[in-house]
Amino acid sequence: MERTLTILKPDCVRKQLIGAVIDKIERAGFRVVAMKKTRLTQATAGEFYAVHRERPFYGELVEFMSSGPCVPMILEKENAVADFRTLIGATDPAQADEGTVRKLYADSKGENIVHGSDSAENAAVEAGFFFSAEEVV
Numbered sequence: 001m002e003r004t005l006t007i008l009k010p011d012c013v014r015k016q017l018i019g020a021v022i023d024k025i026e027r028a029g030f031r032v033v034a035m036k037k038t039r040l041t042q043a044t045a046g047e048f049y050a051v052h053r054e055r056p057f058y059g060e061l062v063e064f065m066s067s068g069p070c071v072p073m074i075l076e077k078e079n080a081v082a083d084f085r086t087l088i089g090a091t092d093p094a095q096a097d098e099g100t101v102r103k104l105y106a107d108s109k110g111e112n113i114v115h116g117s118d119s120a121e122n123a124a125v126e127a128g129f130f131f132s133a134e135e136v137v
């Protein structure tokens with residue numbers, strides 16, 4: 001069974017959409033195997049998104065991701081990585097398909113409600129960023 005890592009981003013928490021998004025996730029067949037509410041510092045957000053360090057939006061992204069609490073989760077399902085990215089839709093909500101999480105709830109490319117890992121390998125690295133082995137059940 002494949003796993004992916006998601007983060008319900010600070011805009012999701014601020015808009016009180018945690019429950020609505022988890023409802024869509026569970027209805028789509030994902031099992032929540034780990035979950036917590038936490039707040040990234042600028043340093044930890046910068047580390048999490050280090051692959052984007054050279055991108056022009058990096059500063060804005062780090063600022064946003066550390067602007068309030070977020071809810072990271074490990075999700076399990078067959079084909080979890082690809083199916084989760086289908087469920088959330090394109091990075092830019094204006095480009096996202098109807099019915100996707102970002103189309104329904106996101107305001108912009110920057111504030112786009114959720115993160116989803118782009119590969120099973122990165123999912124494992126990202127899961128280790130937030131969760132210890134005892135927290136994964």
Ligand code: ATP
Nearest residue numbers: 057060061090091109110111112114115116117118
């Ligand atoms: P994520 O990694 O969060 O699942 P993604 O894979 O859809 O998103 P990436 O291109 O990896 O998109 O970008 C990572 C994150 O950086 C995006 O989710 C978004 O929050 C932010 N981002 C991407 N492009 C822009 C942009 N042009 N302006 C502002 N923020 C952006």
